[in-house]
Amino acid sequence: MRKGFIYSILRKNLSLLLSIILLSLMVAFINIYFRNMERYLIDFVLAKNLEGFKRVFLTVLLISIVRIFLEYVKAFNLGKFAEKYMNELRLDIGKKLTKVNLEFIEKRATGDFISNLSNDLSLIQNFLNSSLGDIFYQPFVFIFGVILAFQISWKLTLFTFVIIPICIYLSIIISKPVEKYTKKQQDEYGNVNTLVQDTLSGITVIKAFNLKSEMVSLFDEKIKRAFKEGLRSASFEVILDPMKEIISLSPFIMMFLFGGRLVISGEISVGGIISFIGLINIFIAPMNVLPNIINSYRKAKAALERIWEILSAEEERSGIINEYDPDCPYVVEFENVSFSYDGADYILKDVSFKIKKEEKVAIVGESGGGKSTIVKLILGLYKPTKGHIKVLGIDLNEWNLSSLRGRISVANQDVYLFPESVEENIRYGNYNVDNKKIEEVSKKVLAYDFIISDLGGFDKEIGERALKISGGERQRIALARFLLKEADIFIMDEATSALDSNTEAQIQETLFEKLKDKTLIVIAHRYSSIKFVDRILVIEDGKIVEDGTHEYLLKKKGVYYKLYSKQLGEVELGV
Numbered sequence: 001m002r003k004g005f006i007y008s009i010l011r012k013n014l015s016l017l018l019s020i021i022l023l024s025l026m027v028a029f030i031n032i033y034f035r036n037m038e039r040y041l042i043d044f045v046l047a048k049n050l051e052g053f054k055r056v057f058l059t060v061l062l063i064s065i066v067r068i069f070l071e072y073v074k075a076f077n078l079g080k081f082a083e084k085y086m087n088e089l090r091l092d093i094g095k096k097l098t099k100v101n102l103e104f105i106e107k108r109a110t111g112d113f114i115s116n117l118s119n120d121l122s123l124i125q126n127f128l129n130s131s132l133g134d135i136f137y138q139p140f141v142f143i144f145g146v147i148l149a150f151q152i153s154w155k156l157t158l159f160t161f162v163i164i165p166i167c168i169y170l171s172i173i174i175s176k177p178v179e180k181y182t183k184k185q186q187d188e189y190g191n192v193n194t195l196v197q198d199t200l201s202g203i204t205v206i207k208a209f210n211l212k213s214e215m216v217s218l219f220d221e222k223i224k225r226a227f228k229e230g231l232r233s234a235s236f237e238v239i240l241d242p243m244k245e246i247i248s249l250s251p252f253i254m255m256f257l258f259g260g261r262l263v264i265s266g267e268i269s270v271g272g273i274i275s276f277i278g279l280i281n282i283f284i285a286p287m288n289v290l291p292n293i294i295n296s297y298r299k300a301k302a303a304l305e306r307i308w309e310i311l312s313a314e315e316e317r318s319g320i321i322n323e324y325d326p327d328c329p330y331v332v333e334f335e336n337v338s339f340s341y342d343g344a345d346y347i348l349k350d351v352s353f354k355i356k357k358e359e360k361v362a363i364v365g366e367s368g369g370g371k372s373t374i375v376k377l378i379l380g381l382y383k384p385t386k387g388h389i390k391v392l393g394i395d396l397n398e399w400n401l402s403s404l405r406g407r408i409s410v411a412n413q414d415v416y417l418f419p420e421s422v423e424e425n426i427r428y429g430n431y432n433v434d435n436k437k438i439e440e441v442s443k444k445v446l447a448y449d450f451i452i453s454d455l456g457g458f459d460k461e462i463g464e465r466a467l468k469i470s471g472g473e474r475q476r477i478a479l480a481r482f483l484l485k486e487a488d489i490f491i492m493d494e495a496t497s498a499l500d501s502n503t504e505a506q507i508q509e510t511l512f513e514k515l516k517d518k519t520l521i522v523i524a525h526r527y528s529s530i531k532f533v534d535r536i537l538v539i540e541d542g543k544i545v546e547d548g549t550h551e552y553l554l555k556k557k558g559v560y561y562k563l564y565s566k567q568l569g570e571v572e573l574g575v
């Protein structure tokens with residue numbers, strides 16, 4: 001994968017790239033040809049040879065027209081190449097993000113992602129737009145220029161070129177620190193972006209807890225750090241300009257020293273020396289652009305390296321099994337499963353349980369006990385660190401993960417609504433249903449009325465309204481999506497937590513009725529939410545400590561009893 005920046009450019013759209021190289025070669029040849037013709041034009045004028053002058057002049061005119069055309073096609077192809085490269089890169093990133101492990105996404109702050117994708121992509125685009133053309137053109141024009149220069153005067157040429165390697169070496173040396181400080185600056189901007197993101201997400205908390213001044217000083221501190229790195233990078237960049245000036249003046253100084261003497265001694269014609277001056281400009285041009293190319297190349301390379309972190313991230317490993325035996329007795333089987341996030345402490349410790357087909361099971365326990373982690377494992381979003389998990393009778397490692405997830409419907413506590421219509425947000429559960437079915441299912445989860453009255457109908461875009469939709473309304477839209485899916489396993493992870501008890505009870509009755517021949521796993525803190533379940537698994541400190549019916553667990557007077565009592569109070573309990 002990681003073969004270098006230039007390789008990544010070369011491997012894409014090779015034919016377009018070859019056409020740019022060929023066109024650059026032709027334009028470079030013509031430009032040097034003009035310098036040569038200039039020599040003849042001047043010498044013909046000085047020799048008063050009108051015929052010769054007219055012939056050369058007409059040729060130059062004709063070739064100029066060809067040159068304009070070639071320049072146009074070259075610029076067009078360059079633009080097309082840059083656009084195609086950037087779009088493919090964006091697409092690669094987009095595709096990759098849907099395939100990487102959830103762990104990769106969860107580890108990264110959203111602000112960092114945005115910073116990578118916008119800053120880094122624009123650094124690469126900058127390089128493609130401003131430097132790639134020079135990379136192809138300058139070497140050709142330089143080589144043709146050297147050939148012509150030798151033809152005019154080998155002495156003057158050799159002399160001019162003594163200084164060139166020194167200048168190139170200097171250019172490379174002075175560009176080096178920029179890369180280091182640019183990377184640091186980008187990282188600091190990433191931190192600022194993350195903070196902006198966090199501030200927006202947590203604005204209610206910030207206001208409610210009067211954290212404004214704390215946030216401002218946090219911003220101040222981070223921006224100061226980004227500014228410091230930016231200043232360092234800029235201070236190196238400003239050194240580049242005077243250095244370039246000095247570099248570009250050196251060949252001219254030599255020209256005055258030696259060129260004039262060669263003309264006086266008759267070794268070069270006047271046309272020759274004027275052409276040579278033109279050539280010096282061509283020799284200096286690469287030296288002028290070289291530090292910029294190197295600078296922009298280094299920035300783009302550093303940017304692509306960060307993007308490569310995304311592109312080379314480990315992808316979800318998926319098996320090949322798409323089908324399962326519908327008569328398999330157990331729908332979910334955990335066998336001595338232990339799990340830790342990223343090698344940290346174990347969240348689940350030697351967990352074993354089985355859920356039968358059509359069974360309704362609740363998982364309860366203290367907050368942070370690992371309940372949602374169990375759901376993530378069932379969905380194959382993470383692999384168990386130890387032990388085995390079977391879903392619908394098939395080991396998770398063998399399941400094709402898309403097929404597996406097609407069999408499971410999940411409703412979470414935090415509902416993300418896509419910036420599309422209400423109908424589409426619900427239809428994500430099942431693309432094969434008509435609008436009537438969507439309306440019907442919305443009525444079942446008590447979402448229909450507010451969709452019509454508050455949101456303005458099913459065809460209305462959620463877009464800007466998203467922030468105005470309450471947590472409970474979001475959960476009801478998500479429950480419609482959840483119920484619409486033709487799955488075998490239904491999982492509700494605090495999916496009704498934002499509803500009032502009355503609404504929750506009504507919806508639950510409908511849900512349990514609709515899902516009576518399906519397997520249902522419910523995670524809930526509110527014990528009223530799980531009154532319909534067949535069995536309760538109690539999780540404490542990463543272990544299943546109790547397993548049984550509500551009545552059995554209450555009589556047992558163990559962990560479940562304590563949790564339940566805490567919530568309802570001993571008096572109401574009546575056991």
Ligand SMILES: Nc1ncnc2c1ncn2[C@@H]1O[C@H](COP(=O)(O)OP(=O)(O)OP(=O)(O)O)[C@@H](O)[C@H]1O
Pocket residue numbers: 106341347365366367368369370371372373374
């Ligand atoms: N992506 C993650 N990376 C690292 N640790 C995590 C990650 N997700 C969850 N955890 C940690 O794992 C533990 C269990 O989390 P989990 O969400 O499974 O608990 P839970 O029982 O569902 O909690 P709650 O009832 O509060 O929703 C917690 O300590 C949590 O901080």
